[in-house]
Amino acid sequence: MSTESGHSAPTAHNEKTVTNRTMDAAVALIFMALAALVMSDSWRVGARWASDGPQAGYFPFYVGLIMFIASTVTLVTALVSRHPDLGNFVDRSQLVSVMQVLIPTTVYVGLIFLVGIYLASAVFIVFFMWWLGKYPVAKIIPVAVGVPLALFVMFEIWFLVPLPKGPLETALGY
Amino acid sequence: MEALTSLIGGFGVLADPMNIVYMFVGISLGVLIGVLPGLGGANGVAILLPLTFSMSPVSAIIMLSSIYWGALFGGAITSILFNIPGEPWSVATTFDGHPMAQKGKAGEALTGAFTGSFIGAFFAVLLITFLAPVIAKFALQFGPAEFFAVYLLTFCSFVGMGKEPPAKVIAAMMLGFALAAVGIDTVTGQLRMTFGSVELLRGFDFLVAVIGLFGVGEILLTMEEGLAFKGKSASINPRVVLHTWAQIPKYWAGLLRSAIVGCWMGVTPGGATPASFMSYGLAKKFSKNGRNFGKGELEGVIMPETAAHAAGTSALLPMLTLGIPGSPTAAVLLGGLLIWGLQPGPLLFVEQKDFVWGLIASIYLGNIAGLIVVLTTVPIFAAILRIPFSVIAPIILVICAVGAYTVHNAGLDIAVMLIFGVIGYLFKKLQYPLAPLVLALVLGDMAESSFRQAMLVSQGHLSIFWSNPLVGSIVTLALVMLVWPLVSKVMARLNGGKEAAAAE
Amino acid sequence: MHSAIAKIVRRGAAALAVTTALAPAVMPSWAHAAWEPTKTVEFIVPAGTGGGADQMARMIQGIVQKNNLMSQPLVVINKSGGAGAEGFLDVKGSNRNPHKIIISLSNLFTTPLATGVPFSWKDMTPVSMLALDEFVLWVNAKAPYDDVKGFLAALKAASGDQTFKMGGTGSKQEDQIITAAIEQKTGAKFIYVPYKGGGDVAAQLVGGHVTASVNNPIEAVSQWRAGELKPLCVFDYQRLPYKEPIANGKSWADIPTCKESGLDIEYLMLRGILMPPNASKDQVDYFVELFKKVRATPEWQEFMQKGAFNTTALSGPEYSAWLTKAEATHKDLMEKAGFVAK
Structure with a gap:
């Protein structure tokens, strides 16, 4: 699909980010690093076949080894292929759209640790609806208050499952 | 028929209207628990267990088992609508369920999933009613080697080369295995790949990974394609139920196969999650439309759901007859039996007739009631897709975060989920398949520990996997499944050759 | 009002009442x-x-x-x-x-x-x-021995493929510690097979996949009552006090302690x-x-x-x-x- 968009869509010059080949190689390298980590730790706990069967690290070690080999194949294919996939990995405008969700979500996850999940969720919904949806405040408030409130009733009161809470809830006695 | 008279007695127990009320309350709570990812059947039942303390055991088990049915039904809802599996066993449902919703066929997919669930449960409860003692004996045959054989079979029936590059398929699957190995090793008690971190002690939970990979990843992909859910035009017509039902009878062979797979996995006890994967894999291999699986095929929704619900229901059988839980939820129910002052095990059927047959009767009624409850919600849930993306997306992300947290009550799991979301997005774009990763993550741990238990028993001799007809035939079947694509290709060529020869 | 819904509602009401009238309502009620x-x-x-x-x-x-x-x-x-x-x-x-x-x-x-x-x-x-x-030493009811003595004799005689397998919960936890203690006391050797839970272990013992287990009473009692497992001894310093018959007229109190049967191990x-x-x-x-x-x-x-x-x-x-x-x-x-x- 991505190759298709790379070839068929006459993307403007400024839409170019990185090629599929570069991303392929980068991800393969990450895989290889991960595989090396897995192998080294498995070797530490013992990766041999003992008299009573495999040791704790036996399977993870070979899992790491296979992962390493498979990713090397991917890397080599990406680098030396005669028909490299030079299509665009993601258009700049698409990347912006993805970041529009990814960055606020990351901030949201960080906020959960600071102020608890209920307040963070309300803030997140307000931001999302206001910034991306351009909704009027009258429509935003019911959703932003209603969803965390419903979660609160369901989890803290019905099911007695405590979710992460912050200073606000503590002040209210929870 | 002794079983039949006992069953009628069981329905007599249900005549108490209060028990019917408990049943509906249980099912509604169960659907809610099933919809919320992270809060699974086992958690849900465990959370509500203390509530039942002052009820009679019969009412208590009816309510708790109804929660379980509700959760089994409800798991499919978010899988289909948002690509977020509400329960581990509904992961396989996302493969075709979500593409169907994107094509505007959410109603059909939901109806198919619910109906499949019902059929699976019905098949399983018939088994419990009439064959409980026979089946219970079968479950005892399963030692570590047999368990490993079952996991191997699940793998081999599911794995087949798709359109993705083989090196990437293998890398993704190995990543799943590696992640499954993080944490404490059950066989030696050693810590693996925790690198001194407390947070890594708990390992990577399958559900947290799946909520990220599928749920968050899906939202990122949707963003990339411009703010729109493709399923917007979902036609909401009550007749969609009848229309879908009309299509179901033609899948009878697949349904039967899925129900058998499910019952087998529930009884032995392999669990509902492997059952759903195995059933999906088998359907893909043997269906005429196998090639279209993954693109929104109704069959691909019905089959895993049938197997999952059959497994979930038949998991009660070893619990009642042997005292071995067939699933995590059954394990909690088992604890419940003790709390209510009952002793699970071989004598339960003799000593607590009212309880056992009341429960069995409630499985029949509970599933009918459950089907009615969830089918009436089909139009409501399908309508959710009409909500604009910028409203529903933050709500989905909030629910994902809550779900990731509740799996282990761990805050860091929310961050892990987000990372998996990014991985899910990258993988999709770079043509790394997610299904093998997820399957390896869910089965890797169980498969490895049963393999090593078997090796301990045999002191390192692989011959244990062919040491008796049962394990030998499962392992052989698994290996046949693995090479099946090759075999069928060769067969096709041979047939083609013959036809060509005949034509000459 | 016995319904669960009522309870849920009541619990909600209680929670609300507490938040509104926090400290003063609670303090004096417990002298x-x-x-x-x-x-x-x-x-x-x-x-x-x-x-x-x-x-x-x-x-x-x-x-x-x-x-x-x-x-x-x-x-x-x-x-x-x-x-x-x-x-x-x-x-x-x-x-x-x-x-x-x-x-x-x-x-x-x-x-x-x-x-x-x-x-x-x-x-x-x-x-x-x-x-x-408590921990109890369990064997399959079909086992040829009825007491610890017979069990230990069979354990010592075992070799090669006949090695005794002890099923237990988890690794390097209580079940395996008891197993190791038995090995240290008797000089015999077990193959310890770790499982995920006590219920699994009891079922594996019934199915004959392991030779013995040290299940807690509650994990194996139903199989004992059904005549599929039998207890040999309990790892306590005294016999259990429960005299109510469980299986074949035997009660918990009839199980000898391991110590009195010649296996001097205590574990609680x-x-x-x-x-x-x-x-x-x-x-x-x-x-x-x-x-x-x-x-x-x-x-x-x-x-x-x-x-x-x-x-x-x-x-x-x-x-x-x-x-x-x-x-x-x-x-x-x-x-x-x-x-x-x-």
Whole structure:
């Protein structure tokens, strides 16, 4: 699909980010690093076949080894292929759209640790609806208050499952 | 028929209207628990267990088992609508369920999933009613080697080369295995790949990974394609139920196969999650439309759901007859039996007739009631897709975060989920398949520990996997499944050759 | 009003009432305890849902709820990662938080030794011991021996393919420690096969996949009653007090202790409560009182009998002394067996 968009869509010059080949190689390298980590730790706990069967690290070690080999194949294919996939990995405008969700979500996850999940969720919904949806405040408030409130009733009161809470809830006695 | 008279007695127990009320309350709570990812059947039942303390055991088990049915039904809802599996066993449902919703066929997919669930449960409860003692004996045959054989079979029936590059398929699957190995090793008690971190002690939970990979990843992909859910035009017509039902009878062979797979996995006890994967894999291999699986095929929704619900229901059988839980939820129910002052095990059927047959009767009624409850919600849930993306997306992300947290009550799991979301997005774009990763993550741990238990028993001799007809035939079947694509290709060529020869 | 919905609603109402009239409403109602929880108390279970510790915790939650023993809700939370290390580390790290308690099992001693994760009971505040769980040596009912003597003779005679397999829960935890202790006492050798839960082990023993197990009574009693397993001895210093017949006219009290049968091993598993470090005396006293009330309920006593528990209950200095001794015993047993992480 991505190759298709790379070839068929006459993307403007400024839409170019990185090629599929570069991303392929980068991800393969990450895989290889991960595989090396897995192998080294498995070797530490013992990766041999003992008299009573495999040791704790036996399977993870070979899992790491296979992962390493498979990713090397991917890397080599990406680098030396005669028909490299030079299509665009993601258009700049698409990347912006993805970041529009990814960055606020990351901030949201960080906020959960600071102020608890209920307040963070309300803030997140307000931001999302206001910034991306351009909704009027009258429509935003019911959703932003209603969803965390419903979660609160369901989890803290019905099911007695405590979710992460912050200073606000503590002040209210929870 | 002794079983039949006992069953009628069981329905007599249900005549108490209060028990019917408990049943509906249980099912509604169960659907809610099933919809919320992270809060699974086992958690849900465990959370509500203390509530039942002052009820009679019969009412208590009816309510708790109804929660379980509700959760089994409800798991499919978010899988289909948002690509977020509400329960581990509904992961396989996302493969075709979500593409169907994107094509505007959410109603059909939901109806198919619910109906499949019902059929699976019905098949399983018939088994419990009439064959409980026979089946219970079968479950005892399963030692570590047999368990490993079952996991191997699940793998081999599911794995087949798709359109993705083989090196990437293998890398993704190995990543799943590696992640499954993080944490404490059950066989030696050693810590693996925790690198001194407390947070890594708990390992990577399958559900947290799946909520990220599928749920968050899906939202990122949707963003990339411009703010729109493709399923917007979902036609909401009550007749969609009848229309879908009309299509179901033609899948009878697949349904039967899925129900058998499910019952087998529930009884032995392999669990509902492997059952759903195995059933999906088998359907893909043997269906005429196998090639279209993954693109929104109704069959691909019905089959895993049938197997999952059959497994979930038949998991009660070893619990009642042997005292071995067939699933995590059954394990909690088992604890419940003790709390209510009952002793699970071989004598339960003799000593607590009212309880056992009341429960069995409630499985029949509970599933009918459950089907009615969830089918009436089909139009409501399908309508959710009409909500604009910028409203529903933050709500989905909030629910994902809550779900990731509740799996282990761990805050860091929310961050892990987000990372998996990014991985899910990258993988999709770079043509790394997610299904093998997820399957390896869910089965890797169980498969490895049963393999090593078997090796301990045999002191390192692989011959244990062919040491008796049962394990030998499962392992052989698994290996046949693995090479099946090759075999069928060769067969096709041979047939083609013959036809060509005949034509000459 | 017995319906669950009513309960849920009532619970909600109670929670609301508490938030609106927080301190003044609660304080005077308990004359003898100066401290009272002011919010939900988290009850940590350092093991998965469905296991022995989880069952007991949820049983306690049910008893507290049914008898209105607490003004605030008690919620059970499972933190089972790293053989329970996750749960204990959580409590260890919650300095001065009185709204958290943890139910302990033997992994309080075994996990730090086996994995090297740093925690001990001294990092927490001991509250009280609720009971001790028994261990019984079980074999398949079809086994040719009926007592420990016959079992040990067969164990010693076994060699090669006939090696005895001991099924147990987890690795380097209580079941394997007992197995190692038997090996040390007799010089015989077992193959220890670890499984995920006690129920699995009992079923594997019935199916003949292992030769023996040291299941807790509650995990194997139903198979005993059904005539599929038989108990050989109990790893306690005295016989069990429960005289009610269970199977073939035999009761728990008829099972000899291992010591009197010539296998001099004692092992009991802690079921006790701890709370975070630096809890004040008032706070500890509150929970000591609470568990005293829980233990007095008929539901608890029935549970103790069903599971054939040793009902020793301690608190204060006696409990600390018991913990000190148990920690030393575990260290000794595990060092001898070579289970301590390097």
